[in-house]
Amino acid sequence: MNAPFLHIDRPATAGETSPKSGTATVALIVPVHNEEAAIAPFLAAVRENIDPLKDAGVAFEFIFINDGSSDATLERLIEAQRTDRRIQVIDLSRNFGKEAALTAGLDCCDADAAIPMDVDLQDPPHVIPLLVEKWREGFEVVLAKRANRSSDSFLKQRSASMFYRVHNWIAQQKIPHDVGDFRLIDRQVIEALRSLPERRRFMKGLFAWVGFRTATVEYKRDQRIAGQSKFSGWRLWNFALEGITSFSTAPLEIWTYVGATISALSFLYGLLIIAKTLVFGIDVPGYASLLVSVLFLGGIQLLGIGIIGQYLGRVYAEIKQRPIYIVRRTYEGTD
Structure with a gap:
């Protein structure tokens, strides 16, 4: 029988350095599905923004989750791994969906913090240092809010806005408006998410449900660099239903x-x-x-x-x- 409450605490141990004041590791969790053309540009753009943070005591690693790709995505990831030992690739047995792939990445993450992000660079890498800065100030969750969604179509903007309004109107647990999976979460938050036993997972809602001290940075959502979105109108509709039924009766x-x-x-x-x-x-x-x-x-x-x-x-x-x-x-x- 599950305990009626969950207590997560990381007491300091001898010789341990606080991730917010000394050396820290941050894992970039990147689910991919048929994104072979985006791998190289993504890595180049991210390295340009995270490598300078090494001097500030922040080490990064990559956790790519290959979610049943049918193209050469896995081969591109293995090639990139040969030249960058920070890359870890989790190859799933088939396509389980982004929520499951993101869960797999969190389950395999041993870093002090994690940043889930998309490989298409619509989540701009230049925001990563801003997320880390807020985290080192003491926040356990740092949200990346889309202040400008001009890269999305008018229909997608309106449907997304309607979803947030409807969800937050009927659901007890509110989710931040115009905030996707792109955010930084502390080790305590990762452990809290890993403790949740549910299998039908709506990660935006779970991120909000676990709580913790939260800060927000804003950014402009860029155009996709390669490939096409895997979310059709029908899949987005089902995704919205998943969110509403997961957090509201x-x-x-x-x-x-x-x-x-x-x-x-x-x-x-x-x-x-x-x-x-x-x-x-x-x-x-x-x-x-x-x-x-x-x-x-x-x-x-x-x-x-x-x-x-x-x-x-x-x-x-x-x-x-x-x-x-x-x-x-x-x-x-x-x-």
């Missing part, structure tokens, strides 16, 4: 009020029919109104059953207790 609870409202209106309408019958005699209702009523109530019932099905499907996935991901092979950096 409002879609289930609302049907209590919908049912009560319909029942009350039906009762009032029944009283109206009785009154008309007593005053004007028997009134035979029309076929159209009867058909509309039946179709309306049938649609309401099917919609309610569908929402219950969304939650039931997630419960079914959880109770099977299948692993979130399967690692085919891990490629460690060599000296």
Whole structure:
């Protein structure tokens, strides 16, 4: 039986240097799926921004998670590893999705802090020093907020804004507006995330749920350097449903009020029919109104059953207790 609370503490040990004041290691966690053209530009841009931090006592490592790529992504990563021993590659047995790949990266991370980011450079590497600076000031979570999303289409901007508004309106745990996975999280936060047993993972919500002291830096979201986004409109819709159902039961609870409202209106309408019958005699209702009523109530019932099905499907996935991901092979950096 799980404990009713979780206590995570890292007491200082003899000879240990605080990651916020002395030598520290930061892992860049990068899920990739069919991104062979982006690997080299990403590494070049990131190294340009992180190498100067070595003099400030911050050492970086790369954790790439190959999420079932069907192109030459894995080969490009292995080639890069031969020239940079800081690179670690986790090759998953198939495509499990970005949330699972990100979880795999966090599970394999032994650094003092981690920065999840995309390989397409829409998460600009020049923000990394700003994240580290805030972290060394004492914050356990440093969010990277998209202050400018002009690189996204109008439809994507509007749909994203609507998702944040709807989610934060109905969910108990709010998520920061215009903040993706790109952020810095301290070792304590990593341990808290690793302790969560759920398998259907909405990482933006989990990042917010664990809490900790948080700071925010803003940046302009750049254009993708190569390849295409793996999130189609349908996948983004399902992703939004995952977020809402993971952190809110409002879609289930609302049907209590919908049912009560319909029942009350039906009762009032029944009283109206009785009154008309007593005053004007028997009134035979029309076929159209009867058909509309039946179709309306049938649609309401099917919609309610569908929402219950969304939650039931997630419960079914959880109770099977299948692993979130399967690692085919891990490629460690060599000296």
